[in-house]
Amino acid sequence: MKQENIRNFSIIAHIDHGKSTIADRILELTGAITEREMKDQLLDSMELERERGITIKLNAVQLKYNYKNNDYIMHLIDTPGHVDFSYEVSRSLAACEGAVLVVDAAQGIEAQTLANVYLALENDLTIIPVINKIDLPNADVPKVKQELISTLGFSEEEIILTSAKTGEGIKELIETIIEKVPAPSGNPNDKLRALVFDSFFDPYRGVVALVRIVDGKIKVKDKIKLMASGATHDVTELGINSPKQQIKEYLTAGEVGYICGSIKSISDIKVGDTITLENNPATEKLPGYKPMKPMVFCGLYPVESNRYTDLREALEKLKLNDAALEFIPETSEALGFGFRCGFLGLLHMEIIEERIEREFNIDLIATSPSVIYKITKTDGEIINIDSPSKMPDRQKIKLIEEPYIRTNIYVPSEYIGQIMELCQNKRGTYINMEYITAERVNIHYEIPLSEIVYDFFDKLKGVTRGYASFDYDLIGYKPSDLVKMDILLNGKSIDALSLIVHKDFAYKRGKAIVESLRKLIPRQLFEVPIQAVIGSKVISRTDIKALRKNVLAKCYGGDITRKRKLLEKQKEGKKRMKMVGNVEVPSEAFLAVLSMEEE
Amino acid sequence: MSIYIHIPFCTQICSYCDFPKVLKNEKLIDKYLISLEKEIQEKYKNEVVSTLYIGGGTPTSLSLKQLTTLFKIIEKINLSKDAEVTIEANTEDLTIEKLKLLKKYVNRLSIGIQTFNATRLKELNRKININNLKNAFKHFDNINIDLMYGFKSQTILDLKEDLEKIIKLKPAHISTYSLIIEPNTLFYINKYNKIDEDLDRKMYDHIIKVLKQNGYNHYEISNFAKEKFESRHNLVYWNNENYYGFGLGASGYLKNTRYENTRSLTNYLNGKYIMNKHKLTQNETIQNEFMLGFRKVNGINKIEFKEKYNINIDDIKEIKELLKLNLLLENQTNIYINPNYLYTSNEILIRLIDLDAGLC
Incomplete structure (x- = not known):
């Protein structure tokens, strides 16, 4: 396939705006799967994902489409929809040239819509705005159009109207992607550079890494090197998802696929790292790699203390597929033996807890979540603590700093008062407020992350009767009287x-x-x-x-x-x-x- | 050996009752008595019986003729000379004729009063015949009265009234029960509210105080007796000894095996008596010994325990711990629950029901 006939794109959306159903329709229309093969929302394969209506692990599918007598290959790269996983989102966006931005015709722009748009813009993607669910009785297409035009600067002609439910607009969407999203620009004759944008563990083949070949070519039996970690492996298998896995001889610049190399641990091949050839290495790695750092910590203990070993095995198994999960043994006088666990955010924490209880059948006691506090001691030493039990004596503390976030709270303007009261109670500092439309605002506060990990989400939903959406960026550490x-x-x-x-x-x-x-x-x-x-x-x-x-x-x-x-x-x-x-x-x-x- | 016989018939159904019972029906009673006789013939091995208890239901709701048939069956039982023979009775049934008949075959009456308060009696769906009650005391000197407390909106003052009336009758024995709303009762269905736990406890403490002042010995969680009038039959249960259970839903304990009879009247009439049988391990036997023995205010006799199980009771780890916590107390002869915790004894018993006494 000629490189100019390849298109790589993602779909980005706020939770429940119809990202997965749009993906399903695209898969159907391109013949990647028949309707009969269709499990509803095929890409969300984990049970928990389907229940929560969110995507946790990514997937990449190769599609074929004939347009104006030309054959095209398109790679649809799925992204998780939650702020906890924004690094993973940003890496899968980095594997694309375009993004389809889906907005619900009844809900309009929400917190994660914008967060995702910003990530897409950072990665220089061509954005195709889509208003979905136009079949809903309460759809308000003119209003949502107006939001897209005034907030994000799209023109009215660019916006595609779809109903993933009925299939309306999907064909137009696919053809717009082909027309507008640029073909990949990498050089197949250059030295190999492939971006790892996701990985998962397969008990038979070891870690399977999903990659975008940016430059060069990769073949089976190549000896590869991870440029950030320095680790080397032999490629034992590679191929594409269509969505079933198809083994290939090689992958070349612009293509998206998977590679295996008998890699035992997911930590050996981190998301964001660059793969090159050991004996013919590229000089520069791809930009944007950063190791994922847990932000939220809590203690996990088995209710029945004799299940400590089972809990350790459960965490080890989950870790195989989750490079961001951290755990170290911890002992509590009250709870006995357990683990101090680190998560990307609250949702990540809840998902892990639920999976341990559900898939491994271990009743858990979770202690209240904590963030990392930075403490300067009177002797000048600076320590980071992730648990109250590690706090030094008060006399030995000179300064305590804690992480702060900046909020995006999207809410109908009638709830401004309640939001302000809530943020004030959470030690928030008011920054400013942007009117998206006359009735909807984006409220910015700076709030300590530790306040968010308590009951902020629930309180927010409560005071706004579910109308608010919420997202945040970490802005660094500030001193606090803690x-x-x-x-x-x-x-x-x-x-x-x-x-x-x-x-x-x-x-x-x-x-x-x-x-x-x-x-x-x-x-x-x-x-x-x-x-x-x-x-x-x-x-x-x-x-x-x-x-x-x-x-x-x-x-x-x-x-x-x-x-x-x-x-x-x-x-x-x-x-x-x-x-x-x-x-x-x-x-x-x-x-x-x-x-x-x-x- | 002891025997319990269940007569599941009632003239009316009390709102709190979850025992096996049916509304009285003459034909059913006749069939029932035939089946009961057959059951006794099948199981009873002619042991000497020292206590016999006829419970219900309401045994006295049977007609004179039916009662006579029942006693004919019982006559075949090898009762010891000094056997305690009890029958449960409701005051309405206790006519002079019935009292005279009962007097020939039983020496102890257990009369369900529950309360004298007219409103509450109505709630309970019960009645009292004061005249019959007084007559009963003329015919029998060994009478137990059942008193219930813990009714919705009941006060300590209300309880005092009931207590005074009972004490005036001078019964040899008094059983007091805090109302329990069991599933499958009228109270449960009608979502009847109980008093709260704190008032319930106050009532219990008050009952103990008043009955002690009036010469009753508090010998089991819910039971009080004048000297030598403790219920010998109930002590068989609490001492973890053997007994036959005959009749619908009755349970028995023989040769290390606990069994329960069917609760289905049809099955019972067709001679399918036993529903469940469970042979106890040594550990279970000891666990039951504690569950039952610690109901007695004096608890468990250490020497008798040693004779029965060939281990020292205070060698058992769980017993040691409870003694250390002062939840159990001991004197020269006995180990017993600290009286302060008798009314919360479940909290103690659950630490004993799965202990391993180091036997099989």
């Missing part, structure tokens, strides 16, 4: 419940946590005081009253077996409890800091 707050149960400090809070918010949060623990921890045989303390100062205290009744009152008729079953049932109920000192604490209580009600 203190470590400990929670004492029956006079004993519970390490897994400690947290780092801002001094001005400590009293309020302490009170809320103590109250929420009182509700979550059942009454015990004795009275249990709960205290929130900073250093030795008690900020808040409440008591769980002693249990007054739990008895099999009548036991006559000699029906012992049934009575015994009642006791066994009670015993079973206690399995989700952890003995902390002599207090039985249900596993949910360790997330109390998240579920607390602030008045």
Whole structure:
């Protein structure tokens, strides 16, 4: 295939705006799959992805299309839709020359629409704007058109109207991609440079890397070198997805495909790295590589402590396919043996937790999430801590800094007041506000990331009745007046419940946590005081009253077996409890800091 | 040996009852008594029986003739000379004629009163005949009265009234039960609310105080007796001893095996008696010993335990721990639940129901 007849593109959209259904229709129309083969939304293959309506792992499919008597090859590169994975999005966009921007005809532009557009622009992509779901009864095409024109500077003629549901506009879209997206420009005779934009682990072939050949050519048996990591491997197999895998002899500049090389660990071939030939290496690697760094941390512990090894195996298996997941063993006095885990963001964390519970059947206790705090000690040493338990003594701390983000909150203007109140409560600093249309604004605040990892999403949805969309950029570290707050149960400090809070918010949060623990921890045989303390100062205290009744009152008729079953049932109920000192604490209580009600 | 006989018939159904029972039907009762006789003939090996308990349902709802048939069946049982023979009774049934008949075959009445309060009786779907109640006390000196508490909107004052009326009757034995809303009861279906746990406990503590003041010995979680009038039959259960269970839904414990009879009347009438059988391991037997024995205020006798199981009770790890926590207490002869925790004893028992005593 001539290079000028190749088109590489992605589809970008806010969650639920119809990215995957558009991909499905394109696959159908180009004959890549028949309707009968069609599982709904083929590209989203993981069960969890389909349930949440988001794409977590990427995929790249080769399509064929005949246009004006010319055969074209198109590579559709799928991208995840969530801010947690924005680095992965940016790398798959880097593998393309064009992007289809999908906007829901009823919803209009949302936070992630813009975030994705900016990523596409950074990568110099040709953007084709599409208004999808025009068949919806509440579609407002003129209004959404206006948003695209005024916010993003498209012209009205550029905008394509589609309904992925009925198939309307899809043919036009494909042909517009061919017309407008430039052919790849790399040189097939240059030294090999291939961009790794995704990888996954296959138990039989090792790591499968998805690559875009930028320059040169790659063949089976080539000895390849990763330019950032320096690792070398032999290519054992390569090919394309159509969407079934087809083995090929070689891949050449402009093409998108997969390569395998008996690579054991996904960390050996990182997304964003450049592949070249060991004996004929390129001089410069492709731009944009950065190692992925976890932003959010929490402790994961098995509810049943004898399942520690199972949990380790589960994390190892997930890690095979997830270079961003980090974990190291951690011991908690309260929870026993577990792992400190690092995630790209909250969604990433939730997905991992859910997969461990669902696919590996391990009940988990997750401690409240933390960010990385940068602490300058009085002796000048600077340390990074990802857990309150690692916080040094207060006397030894000179300065604490914490990561801040800048928000994009897209919301109908009637909710501005509520958003401002919420952000203020989350220690936010108001920056500015942009009117997208007369009724919709983008509100910018600077907020500590640690406030976002608590209940920001839920609160945001609550105060705007689901109308807000939210996205953020990390803007770096800022000094904060932070203190470590400990929670004492029956006079004993519970390490897994400690947290780092801002001094001005400590009293309020302490009170809320103590109250929420009182509700979550059942009454015990004795009275249990709960205290929130900073250093030795008690900020808040409440008591769980002693249990007054739990008895099999009548036991006559000699029906012992049934009575015994009642006791066994009670015993079973206690399995989700952890003995902390002599207090039985249900596993949910360790997330109390998240579920607390602030008045 | 002991025997429990279940008579599942009632004139009306109490709102809280989840025992096997059906509304009274003359033909069914006749068939039932035939099947019951057959069951006893099949299973009973003519052991000497020291306690016999006829429960229900409402055994006294049977007619004089039917009761006579029942007692004919019972006459064939090899009762010891001093056997305790109890029948459960409702006051409405206790006419002079029935009392006279009962007097010939039983020596202990267990009368369900539950409450004297008219509104509550209505809620419970029960009635009381005060005249019959007084007559019963003229015919029997060993009578148990059942008292229930913990009703919706009940106050301590209400409870006091009920207690006073019962104490005035001078029964030899009093059983008190906090209302439990079991599934498959009228109360459950109608979403009847109970009082909260704190008031419930106050009532329990109040009952213990008042009954002690009036000379009753608190000998089991829910049971009180004048000296020597403890229920010997119920002590068989609590001492983890053997007994036959005859009749619909009855359960028994023989040769290390616990069994439950069918709860289906059709099956029972067709002679399909046993529904479940479970042979206990040594560990389960000991676990049950604790579950039952610790219901008694005096708990478990250490020497008897050693004789029964050939291990020292305080060698058991879980018992040691509970003693250390002061949840169990001990004296020279016995180990027992700290009285402060008797009403929360499930919390203690669940630490014992899966223990391994180091036996098989």
